[in-house]
Amino acid sequence: MNAQDPLSELRDIHLPEPGGFWPPAPGWWILAILLLAAFATLAWLYLRRRRRNRWLRSARAELARLERSAVPEPWWFVQLNTLLKQAARERYPEQHPEALSGEAWVEFLLATAPKDRVASRPVAEELVHSAWRPSVSTEPAQALAFARLWLGGQKC
Structure with a gap:
């Protein structure tokens, strides 16, 4: 190492690790909750109709x-x-x-x-x-x- 060249002591730029799939972003949580609520509602309506008929x-x-x-x-x-x-x-x-x-x-x-x-x-x-x-x-x-x-x- 050259004491005259301070730039030679710098390390290369390291990019951060890419984010994993877990935990998902808040938008995905909201979408999952909405889909579950819609599925539960449809199942309830279907069972109610079957029971009535x-x-x-x-x-x-x-x-x-x-x-x-x-x-x-x-x-x-x-x-x-x-x-x-x-x-x-x-x-x-x-x-x-x-x-x-x-x-x-x-x-x-x-x-x-x-x-x-x-x-x-x-x-x-x-x-x-x-x-x-x-x-x-x-x-x-x-x-x-x-x-x-x-x-x-x-x-x-």
Whole structure:
């Protein structure tokens, strides 16, 4: 080392070590919290909707079972009416549809049906009245189509 040259005693410039990925910057923390909150909210909404629509899934499964065992017998129409009343009780609890029968039940079904009420009236009447007659005058396929239409239009 030369005492005459003080610059020769200086060390080279050292850059600081690059920052690691941890701990993240505050903006990343905020983004992570927002994403977690959004995911939790979406999961909660999804589970709430599934829980509220449990009756509809159950009714559709029961309708599929009735479709497999469809026969033009009064007992079969009683089961279909029971299914529709249970579904109506879940969907419209304030109107107490389980207490309705006869023409009042037909009117309720038509009033809450999603579409094509005029064409559905004869089918709905036969669906309700076939449960109490000794001989059935309608086809189970028509009653199933009406029930499927009525259940398909139910939203929660």
